[in-house]
Structures are given as C-alpha cells and as structure tokens.
Amino acid sequence: MTFAKFDLASKISQAITECGYETPTPIQSQAIPMALSGRDILASAQTGTGKTAAFVLPALQLLTNRSTLRGIGPRILILTPTRELAKQITDAVRIYGRHMHVKSGVILGGMPYREQLRLLSTPVDIIVATPGRLIDHLERGKINLSRVEILVLDEADRMLDMGFSEDVDKIAAACPTERQTLMFSATMDRETSRLAARLLNNPERIEIAPEKMTADHIEQRLHVADDLSHKHKLLRHLIDNQDVRKAIIFSATKRDTDSLAVDLRAEGHSVAALHGDMTQGARNKTIEAMRRGKIRLLVATDVAARGLDVSGISHVINFDLPKAAEDYVHRIGRTGRAGASGIAISFASNKELSYLERIERYIGKSLPEEQIPGLEPMRPMQRLSARKSGSGNTNSRYAGKRPSAAPARNGKPGAAGKKTWGKPRKASGPVVVYRPAASDMN
16 A cells, blocks of 8 residues: 555645655554544554654645635634643644645743744644643643644553543543544543543544564663662663763653753763753753753653653663663663664663563563673562462573562562453444565554
C-alpha cells in the first residue's frame, strides 16, 4: 500500500512526497482510512510507530472542506501529555500542511499567556494543547470548543498517569457530542479503557503489537546496587570515564532530579536538570545547551524519555528504573540514534526487582549484569525464576551459592510477579494486530 491509496487532497499528497514518504506504517494503514470515514478510533500503538501522521493527515483532509459553523474556535483539537510531544505534533501539522492555508497553534503551560490569548482571539483551525493550560483558558472563557469536529487524545495512558483524567473529561464535555474522537495509547489498562468507554462512540479498535526487542546497536548493561548510596558511587565511577561523552541520567522524581544535578555540579561536572516543573523556556534552553555541547550530563525525569531528540548521546543511565516497561525502551532510545551505537546502563536494587523483571519480559531478554571492581554488591539480586525453582540466583557467577532472602514489602515476600494492570474493557469494532515496521514515520 502507498499513500496514494488514501486519496488525500493534492496539497497534502504533495507534502508527503516532499518528505520522501511512500509506504505507510501499519498504524497509518489502518487508522487513516477509518479516520477519513468519520469513525471513532481506539488504537493501541507505541510512540515511534508513526501515529502522529495517522491523525494529522485525516485532520488536514477535513480542513479541505469549509465548516458550516460560525466562530473562531478550533475545528481540530489535539491533546497530548507533554510539551515536547505537543511541539512535535505542531511541527508535523506545519510540515504536512505546508501547502494549505491552515492556521494552527499550541497551548502549553509554562509559556506566556499574552501570546496564547492573541492566538485564541483569532480564527484558528488546529489547536495542539496540554490539558492543564487548556483547562485554564476554558474556565476563563478564553476558548470556545463548540466548533470542534475532531478530538484527538494522544498518549492517553500517559495523560492519565500524570493526573489529567478530570481535565480530559471537562475538555471533552466542552466539545460537541457529535464530534469524531481518535484515541491513541501505548497501553490499554483499566483506567485507559474506562476513559475510552466514556468518550468514544462505537470505536473501531486497532492494536499494533509492540516491538519487543530493542535496537541491536544499543548495548544494555545492569549494575546491581545495594542501596541509594551504592547507586551514587556507581554513577560517579561511570561518569568519570571519558567514554561518557554526553549522557542522560534518568531519575524517578523531580525532587531527586534537582538534587542529583546539584550534587554532580558541585563535583565539577557540566550538568543540568530537566523535568515538568520547569518553564517551557527553561526546558528549551537546557535542551539547546546540550545540543551545543555546553552540557555533558542531563539529569531528567521521564519527561525526556519521549519526544527528546538530541544527537550524540553516548550513554543513557537509569539511576532509577521506570515503573512501566515501555518507558525503558523510550529511555534507552535516546542513545544510538541515526544508526550510531550507544550504551544503556541500569541500576537496580532488590527493591526494584519487580520493575527489572517486567522490563526483561517486555524486551524478551535478560539484562547482562556487570560489576565494577571495588563496587560489587554486598548481596546479589535474586530473580523471580530462581525463587520459584529454589535454584538460587540465575546469574552464572553465583551458581551453586545460596542466595539472600528476597526483600519484604509491607511484611510480605517480594511481589515481583504481581500483576498491576487490570483487564481492559472490550471496545466495539474489529481488532487489527500488526507488528511495527523497522523504520517508522513519526
């Protein structure tokens, strides 16, 4: 199948051709025709599968027809959880709509109100927004959503994780009930399925099976840590190596991110923090400083795991493991870009055992464990498979040795295998499962 099969407007097709795209990705092959037909869509697809074009192209096609409703509010509203993703989508709208007279804009937190109010006071076709700031404008009566014909929820699961459930419901309630809703999510857990049941009308269901294996050109390593102090010692040893030319260090919380950046700066490293509490201007300045080589180490929360594209990242270090296995793949994907090689190093204590095993199941292989002379863990990590079989640690270096007891949680043995996601509700429409292609269009 080629993009010509979609019978898009000539100006949209011209832009696609100029981008050098010929064959649509699986999510585009299934979602674009359904969206063009006017159906609601519930799609399970990861970042990097080409889903941005899967909703931007049908939105642009809708704009080739005049609206029958008067007003200056947007006809297309795209909600996304982070400012970085919002910027990427806005760029995609401008690229694919370059030959059309499309007025688009972005509404983000951490940016001046004056510019956004100026945008909302004039006719606009497409608004890309993060929920928090959009709710602010909505409650102030500065935006009218009565003309919305397509509502897009991108990375819906991430929006729910960030606490935007109530905001999304309010925004959807302010849009016409007869709108078309396109919902994309990397995972389809219980809360995401409930959101879909509330907002979508008899949706077509698309499931793009996630690519389990990560890139072969990214070398992955694991260092077992006894505690937080041990992690700090491991980190200091690693970043003192000149081979670590430019690295992103992922931390679990915004507070820990700031604290770690301050500590590393005090030790003489060129380092900066990046997290969601920073203004958009500060975040842009930090990212640009790293692109120019002024910053060697970037300590970040998962706000940098998706949507951040900085060339030359030699290492990704997971100081804290992510809770979601998908985020591990997004994190390490910040290195080894554009065909270059990269190294991803993860620290894990026994308290993070469940996260580690969830990641290993997701990527389909175990992370090879390494040790630094003089910084070996006092207690080896005991894997779930070893506890079930009673055979001890699965790592060969501990073969024949009796493992230490698994850590207790709330007075109970470690719950490494506990299932955390509920069963999703069934959505109407057929389920189409595809494996993503090796090279996908964002």
